[in-house]
Amino acid sequence: MVSEVIEDMLKRMQSHPGVIGTVIINKEGQVIKSTLDNTTSLQYATMAMRVCDSSLGALRDIDPTNDLTFLRLRTKKHEIMIAPDKEFVMVTIRASTDGA
Numbered sequence: 001m002v003s004e005v006i007e008d009m010l011k012r013m014q015s016h017p018g019v020i021g022t023v024i025i026n027k028e029g030q031v032i033k034s035t036l037d038n039t040t041s042l043q044y045a046t047m048a049m050r051v052c053d054s055s056l057g058a059l060r061d062i063d064p065t066n067d068l069t070f071l072r073l074r075t076k077k078h079e080i081m082i083a084p085d086k087e088f089v090m091v092t093i094r095a096s097t098d099g100a
Contacts, residue, residue: 006033006088013092020078023091025049032088048082048091056084 006024013022014035021036021044029049034041056068071082079094 009090010035013090016094018094018097020093020095022093023048025089025091027087027089036093044080044091044093048080048089052082052084052089 010022010024010033013019021034021040023031023036023041023044024033025045025048026032029045031038031041031045036044051071051073052068055071059066059068068084071084073080073082074096077096079096081092081094083090083092
């Protein structure tokens, strides 16, 4: 069951201009809630977990006491924001804007 907090986060994120979708993933990499179709949600979930694992590993190599709190990836078409937490990972996909 998805908590009220997660539902509120999804509604808030979707209300921002340019947001294409939001995916909530548990720590095992399973999609627990998404505004996207299943196939797309799984693709973003897999990518986000890989990026988080790699980034955390690199970060800990530099400073073992540090922790990963937020990632922002920009491509020509999208901006992907990943917010890992203790219980879940939130991925938000926005359309890239020119000049941003």
